[in-house]
Amino acid sequence: MADPIEFWFDFVSPYGYVASERIEAIAAKAGRKLVWRPFLLGAVFKVSGAQPLTQLPPMKSDYSKHDFERSARQFGIPYKMPPGFPAATVGAARCFYWAEIRDATKAANFVHRCYRAYFADGRDISKVDIVADIAAEAGFKRDEALAGMNDQVIKDRLKAVVDEAIQRGIFGSPFIIVGAEKFWGADRLDQVAEWLRRGGW
């Protein structure tokens, strides 16, 4: 059985969003299962000492803002820097793990809707009420999603995922893992596709 493609991301990551719009086609072409793994960059940054993009010096943050937009536009992906960036995404991540247990297909739908809500429509995904709305749009029951985000089992599940990210050396978003190989960044998607096509090198 071929290794699945693990797609590690934070819902607040612009490059995660851009990559999330392309990774399914890459997985399908390679005949690999895709595993969505939202985690919390903030927790990882505490360990790695990295800074959020908005706290970088101006020469880097100016480049990044332009680059987000250009990278999305290259593939016709709608993108607008959300007001109040960066948003807290603990609720969105918890909602995904609640959803995944129930229906993996709808949970993938939730990933796309949540990302687009934030990066295309400027909705405030730091609010659990908004996240529950998005869960409903993805086909779940709104009140169940709200309760799910508050369930200790789900909270523990996300905590375990974040611990796994730190333990496996996942320090950015997106992080794409195939077997023992890790690829960091939306600009590595073509390299990942080539890796899968050639069976490595």
Place this chain on the structure above:
Amino acid sequence: MADPIEFWFDFVSPYGYVASERIEAIAAKAGRKLVWRPFLLGAVFKVSGAQPLTQLPPMKSDYSKHDFERSARQFGIPYKMPPGFPAATVGAARCFYWAEIRDATKAANFVHRCYRAYFADGRDISKVDIVADIAAEAGFKRDEALAGMNDQVIKDRLKAVVDEAIQRGIFGSPFIIVGAEKFWGADRLDQVAEWLRRGGW
């Protein structure tokens, strides 16, 4: 007249090396002139607050070391982490600007030979004697290259280039500039090629 492709790099940059092996084919395909612009990352890092790759936390530096090698291997480019990395590259950069005034084609040859000397053959390019050897291998006179690296005009030229890099917001290596568009990183080469092909987007 179409904008040239400016290729900004430091001779100590592994990603600069990998990209330097591919950029000429991209420029040729797009019918663009290629301008080599070695500069000193250390001077830029003082302004941007960035850290050299070797001083990053282990989870990042371990990834980077693996990724250098994998990125080179993808394109069949010989690569071996040089002993004593990172080397000081002020002599190599000065030698390039001395060479460029004399013969741009040979100067481009010097770029490739100097990069390969360091990243494929493990030669210590921090030493002016070694840099002069490489200049001789690229078709220049060894003693003239040695004198050139010590020429105040050349020293001032490199200083002006570094100041220009800071002023233009060039904070990493490689940095590829086409007109008003800046692209950071070896993993952006395909995006640069696509940008040139489509005339932007």
